[in-house]
Amino acid sequence: MRAHRWFTPYLLVVPALALFTFAVLGPVMATGVFSFYEWDGFGVFTPVGFDNYVRAISDPIFRASFVHVAIYIALTIVLEVGAGLFLAGMVTSRPKGTGFFRVAFFIPVMLPLVVVAVVWGFVYNPDFGLINGALEAIGLGSLTNVWLGDTRTALIAVSIVSGWVFAGFFMAIFYAAINQIPSEISEAARIDGASEIQTFWKVKVPMIRNVIEIAILLAVTGGFQSFDLFFVLTNGGPYGATEIPTTYLVKVVFRNQNVGYGSAMAMVMTATVLAMGAVYMWVRKRADVEGGTA
Amino acid sequence: MQTTSSKRGNRRRFGVLTGILVLVLALVAAACSSSDGDSGSDGDSGSDDGGPVTLRVAMGSPGEAQIAVWEAAKVSFEASNPNVTIEYNFQDDDLYETIGLPNLLNGGDAPDVYFEWAGERLQNRYNEGFVADITDAVNDGELGSYFDAGAYNGMVIDGKNVMVPGNADVTTVMWYNVDIFSELGLSVPTTWDEMITASETIKAADIVPIAIGNKDLWPVGNWASHILSRAIGEETYDKMLKQEIPLDAPEVVAGMGYIVELQETGIVNESANAIDDNEGAELFFQGKAAMHPIGSWLVSWAIESAPDLNFDYFNLPAMEGEGTQDSVIAVATGYVVNAKSDHIDVAVDFLTLFSSPEFTGQMVEAGGTPLATGALDRDDIDSRTLSLMEMMQSAGALVAPPDTGYDIEVADALYAAEAEVLGGVSTPEEALAVAQAKLGG
Amino acid sequence: MKRLIGSRAVFFTVMGVLAAIYTLPLMWMVMSSFKTNSEIFSSPLSLPTSIDFSTWVDAWVVGNLGRYVFNSLFVTSSSVLVILVFSALAAYAFSVFDFNGKGILFAMFALGLLMPIQSYFIAQNSLFELLSIKGHRWTLIVPYAAMGIPLAIYLLKVYLDGVPRQLFDAARIDGASDMRMFRVLVLPMLRPGLATVAVFSILATWNEFLLALLYVTNDAYKTIPTGLLAFSSRYVTDYQLLFSALTIVTLPMIAIYVIFHRQVIAGITDGSLK
Structure with missing residues (x-):
């Protein structure tokens, strides 16, 4: 439809566009420009061509940070999306009496980060903590560990906290999706003699496949941008074992005042996220085409 | 596809949310208009001549005992300078040392006085233009009388005094x-x-x-x-x-x-x-x-x-x-007056008060190791603190x-x-x- | 029958264990707020010897916690309001009208859907410093609203696209102006969509940490996430006070969630799946 007055659509879009351009799009482009300069945030700009990108690609910490975040994302797909699916399966397996659980599982999503950090800091604390305390109490003292200080366990430990926080979020999404499946379908499966578990895996899960894919996309792009949990739990340690791109970026830009170099790293990360989005779209499209011919 | 009943649910939900939003905004609007009086002082500048002044002081958290001394100094200074309000910002030490201070200095509410370590870090701040020259105050004023010449080690750049000595911290x-x-x-x-x-x-x-x-x-x-x-x-x-x-x-x-x-x-x-x-x-x-x-x-x-x-x-x-x-x-630490502050004189006055024997004494009781001369001739000093200071000397x-x-x-x-x-x-x-x-x- | 009882027992055992994993850390936080430092460290799992709420009061008063709560409410509600108004207008234009440059403009917002925060916060920080946007009560509203707009426009457009075009044509034939059409037709149609956007935006801004850490350093304007961080670093060694502060900020939030959980869940599911 054409607007009454030709300029109406533009007037309608301008407020959102102005704010978005000012605070997001403009800074994206400015970050791109910064990445070709050496700049400490307040002095002079020195053009350096692609030097910052060359440095980023050959920086061992930056490269390692991508490996760490990839492991973290893989773990969170299990601990957030997988666990969320499991929880959704549990709470949808019964028609009643699950309200309390649905509320309880979602609570961590809204907690202030410092609460999560302080509470889990104590859970993992090697000397006073709950896990080691519990292990000692049941005679498994030999299994105690310095959970956040051991390079083998630190990343897993952070991922578990992440799972604790976000599994409830994904449960909520899956719960709603499963409830939209017409009840006749699962009824039919049950009459055919399928157990609750079989109905879940063979009937319900395939029917919410799209939702699961979206959840994975959210976990992947969200995981790539995570910062808070790492910042307060380990801040990159021990020995750099939990350094992820964002924590390293904040150190480079705000601690070492290396804005130009940080901007180049930011651009590399942006390209990575956009590439992941593109891959998802491509996979989706292929799946749709196959689905159409089948 | 949504059913009619869920649409009705959505509408009710929307009503509740709108209600909450409106309520909160009304509360906020009321609070904002009532607090305009004091927040107005944030923006005005150069008003050392009796207009309201907010003096911002930033440091890594020195622990509760020493925070109490800073609070006492605030009370005393505000009593004799009714137009001045002192605002402290005690950050987590690690945050302060790393991204905290640079971020504060470059931000809109930059501190007028900030804690810094003497030496390379002070030099960096100086190069960035965040360090005021306080040589005159040290040479002529009351401030200088509270310190021996040795206290200024690492706090003089290009022949200028740029830091009010704070504590001598033995770091390990x-x-x-x-x-x-x-x-x-x-x-x-x-x-x-x-x-x-x-x-x-x-x-x-x-x-x-x-x-x-x-x-x-x-x-x-x-x-x-x-x-x-x-x-x-x-x-x-x-x-x-x-x-x-x-x-x-x-x-x-x-x-x-x-x-x-x-x-x-x-x-x-x-x-x-x-x-x-x-x-x-x-x-x-x-x-x-x-x-x-x-x-x-x-x-x-x-x-x-x-x-x-x-x-x-x-x-x-x-x-x-x-x-x-x-x-x-x-490492010697101290307090720098921000060269970009609009209230450099007020800042110097406040640091003078803080370096006086009265507050130096309180700092000692709070476990500090002040560089001001008022600290050493006290007999109620924690023996460990005293012996630390002697060991250093x-x-x-x-x-x-x-x-x-x-x-x-x-x-x-x-x-x-x-x-x-x-x-x-x-x-x-x-x-x-x-x-x-x-x-x- | 027997099998059903067995499975019910299994079900509630598994769920009970899960619920414990989810709630025990929080219960432990509340318990610790009634224990002294040395009790917390020497017997972390014991029950408090007495229940004394005075530390809660202390924490509220010395920590000025009310201020952080107020700032969070202010920043969140203002950001959400800006997002709702701006996005509803833009979604109306994108969904209903044809105009030159529509495709490219919409593509710009779509790009914003995927843009990670890393891609702009460095330059955003420099820009905000340059323009003295940092350090005000309203500072965070700017980036929060801007960040929320792309998803809001997208969701609202999806909602509006579901409205039959004949309705708009009929209104036009009745002589409704562009703005009148927005008021009488679009806004009522958008209500469920706006509720979804509101829930999504509240969740996204309420706990935002990185920008809050960088842009608001003045204690008077800090929101809950950075305010509690400031509290925890100022009272670094007084764990009882720290746990009291965390408890009194957290409990009301949980209570509010329990009351509105249906709305919240409906909002995030609509928002994620559209």
Whole structure:
């Protein structure tokens, strides 16, 4: 439809566009420009061509940070999306009496980060903590560990906290999706003699496949941008074992005042996220085409 | 596809949400209009002539006992300067030292007065233009009368006084639990080997010999760097941190042998690299560890957290190395007036009041080690604090900590290497080579 | 019948364990707020010897916690309001009208859907410093609203696209102006969509941490996430006070969630799946 007055659509879009351009799009482009300069945030700009990108690609910490975040994302797909699916399966397996659980599982999503950090800091604390305390109490003292200080366990430990926080979020999404499946379908499966578990895996899960894919996309792009949990739990340690791109970026830009170099790293990360989005779209499209011919 | 009933549900939901939003905004609007009076002072500038002035003071958290002294100074200053409001910003120390202060200085509410370490860091702030010249106040005014000339070490740049001396912080000594030592019949070690032997006795008694919380790397960084300076000599240490010789020079690698010894004997808490400095201190406060290598501020913390703990300190014991074996690792700190402040005179007046014997005395009681002369001639001073100050004055050499005395990127690289060696994940050769590689080979 | 009882027992055992994992850390936080420092460290799992709420009061008063709560409410509600108004207008234009440049403009917002925060916060920080946007009560509203707009426009457009075009044509024939059409037709149709956007935006801004850490350093304007961080670093060694502060900020939030959980869940599911 054409607007009454030709300029109406533009007037309608301008407020959102102005704010978005000012605070997001403009800074994206400015970050791109910064990445070709050496700049400490307040002095002079020195053009350096692609030097910052060359440095980023050959920086061992930056490269390692991508490996760490990839492991973290893989773990969170299990601990957030997988666990969320499991929880959704549990709470949808019964028609009643699950309200309390649905509320309880979602609570961590809204907690202030410092609460999560302080509470889990104590859970993992090697000397006073709950896990080691519990292990000692049941005679498994030999299994105690310095959970956040051991390079083998630190990343897993952070991922578990992440799972604790976000599994409830994904449960909520899956719960709603499963409830939209017409009840006749699962009824039919049950009459055919399928157990609750079989109905879940063979009937319900395939029917919410799209939702699961979206959840994975959210976990992947969200995981790539995570910062808070790492910042307060380990801040990159021990020995750099939990350094992820964002924590390293904040150190480079705000601690070492290396804005130009940080901007180049930011651009590399942006390209990575956009590439992941593109891959998802491509996979989706292929799946749709196959689905159409089948 | 949505059903009609869920649409109705959505509408109700929308009504509730709109209601909440409107309510909150109405509350906020009311609060904003009522607080306009005081927030108006944020924006106005250059009004030292009686108009309302907000003086912002920023520092890493000095602990509750010392915060109380700052609060007392605020009350006193505001009473005699009714137009001035003092606002403190006590940040987490690690945050402050790293991204906190630069972020504050570049932000809209930049502090008028801020805490800083003398030396390289002060020089950086000076180069960035955040340091006011207070030479006149020091030479002519009351402020200068509170300090001896020696207090300004590292606080004069280009012949100008640029910092009001604060505390002399010994950044690491060995604090020890007197009761544990006497129960086990141990005496204060005077050599490195005696310390190792004592630690093994303590370990046999199922107590952690030495506890430290090194998540943020500077605690072991200061301690291990002091050990390193004893081993390789102050001159080599200085050259290494100025990058005149690489971090992985053979003599440095050899000096790290002492850290390897700490790791191999297992006398440092296994959790060292996982917990932060507060949690490390808590191990010591709770009597789970016999020794705790950290700075002079522990006295101030203990006043609040472990008032009954019977503890004392000894300096890092003598070792067989190139360095001065009674050296002390210490850094002078102080308060800088922001050159960009609109209230430089008010800031100087406030710091003058804070440096007066009245508040210097209170700082001493709160476990501080002030550089102002008012501190030393008191008899109610904590004996440990007094002896720390005397130890520093009589030390054969003062060693500057890497993170405050030198380039932060070099310090970070060295600290990471020291943590890795202490944690047993790398040999000195590997760790130092990686550290040097981070700095561009 | 027997099998059903067995499975019910299994079900509630598994769920009970899960619920414990989810709630025990929080219960432990509340418990610790009634214990002294040395009790917390020497017997972390014991029950408090007495229940004394005075530390809660202390924490509220010395920590000035009310201020952080107020700032969070202000920043969140203002950001959400800006997002709702701006996005509803833009979604109306994108869904209903044809105009030159529509494709490219919409593509710009679509790009914003994927843009990670890393891609702009460095330059955003420099820009905000340059323009003295940092350090005000309203500072965070700017980036929060801007960040929320792309998803809001997208969701609202999806909602509006579901409205039959004949309705708009009929209104046009009746002589409704562009703005009148927005008021009488679009806004009522958008209500469920706006509720979804509101829930999504509240969740996204309420706990935002990185920008809050960088842009608001003045204690008077800090929101809950950074305010509690400031509290925890100022009272670093007083764990009882810290746990009291965390408890009194957290409990009301949980209570509000329990009351509105249906709305919240409906909002995030609509928002994620559209």
